Amino acid sequence: MAFEKIQLPAGGEKITVNADNSLNVPDEPIIPFIEGDGIGVDVTPAMKIAVDAAVAKAYGGERKIHWMEVYAGEKATTIYDADTWLPEETLRAVQEYVVSIKGPLTTPVSGGIRSLNVALRQKLDLYVCERPVRWFKGVPTPVKKPQDVDMVIFRENSEDIYAGVEWKAGSAEADKVIEFLTKEMGVTNIRFTDECGIGVKPVSKEGTQRLVRKAIQYAIDNDRESVTLVHKGNIMKFTEGAFKNWGYEVAVEAFGAEPLDGGPWHAFDNPNTGKRIVIKDVIADAMLQQVLLRPEEYDVIATLNLNGDYLSDALAAQVGGIGIAPGANRSDAVGMFEATHGTAPKYAGQDKVNPGSLILSAEMMLRYMGWTEAADLILQGVENAIAKGEVTYDFHRVMENAKLLKCSEFGEAVAANM
């Protein structure tokens, strides 16, 4: 079906998906992108500069990305109409073209959609939010040994309190739910039943296990030593506690893990390398201090939606901040790559912020497409630019003798340093 507002690029083809969810990536794929609100106008063009340069250098003209702009957020309201934040054809394009990339989107202050970012993930069932956290030499950080931080967060992306099942204090709906809980479910410990907001936290076995399975498979494929299930199961027994139990269960049933020293930790041998992979769990508050004090003990992390949101920004700070923290939202085949940071409105349009987060998200995208040579060049470009002290304001303000670059100039520096 044709699109109404989305313009197809002059050339290029669709990426397609095989029955086993592997991708067929043509030499000239069409990649949809959402520019993003706020600093999206700054970081998205800088990302495209770096990616186009990496692809050109890696494949000498034999491969090329054809970018196709699709709309969401404030830009969609100007292209479609004032109430259209997430057009149906954007969802269709992202699904049909399989691999896409997006800038940050503002959560509208009013209107039906709670968060466009969350809505995109839920509508496309992008249930894995993968956020790798590693340090690049030369990046200023608040910790003494940032090189010890090398973790990959697998954040469950479709459930938990992000499902948005909640009712405003004083509404008829909230009152009705409170009445049901107190009168029919025997709940006696809602402290103040008047003017009380109510939220529901759904966490399912299927939702948990499909996420944990991906995290363990990642550990196998990438020769990682451990997968840590992060939860607050001591307090939220039937949601976060169940996440932990179902996580161990999938390790046993799908990967043959066995209890380690009587449990609860488990382990199994990586079928590719023969090395042991440990499955362990840590309670979420303790985890926030563990990753600061003993980061070398943590590798792949599998966690619920809200814990993953907190943990990914906290860990990003340890390696330089969210200006350089990348991410991917994935279903079994569809991948939408996006920065960890938001729209940083006070910097919008100033060509100032760090595009590193979106550039490194594009690096994940290229690797997902199997274009590893181009992905490696992106890493090289980022590493070399930073090592030379060519950085944006966020790093510059805490570095000595560095050269202050604009956002677009950092994109060009990545391209020049491959």
Ligand SMILES: NC(=O)C1=CN([C@@H]2O[C@H](COP(=O)(O)OP(=O)(O)OC[C@H]3O[C@@H](n4cnc5c(N)ncnc54)[C@H](OP(=O)(O)O)[C@@H]3O)[C@@H](O)[C@H]2O)C=CC1
């Ligand atoms: N996935 C998404 O699209 C996300 C969207 N959002 C949305 O973004 C909006 C703003 O959220 P907010 O909480 O302010 O968080 P932001 O991530 O937008 O900004 C917080 C601070 O982080 C720093 N920062 C963010 N991005 C960069 C960058 N590229 N380079 C350097 N520094 C950066 C800035 O710090 P400093 O001021 O110290 O320089 C900035 O003020 C909200 O509407 C929120 O809902 C939020 C998170 C994710």
Ligand SMILES: O=C(O)CCC(=O)C(=O)O
């Ligand atoms: O959608 C939002 O506004 C916030 C999303 C977010 O914080 C994240 O994805 O890390």
Ligand SMILES: [Mg+2]
């Ligand atoms: Mg966040």
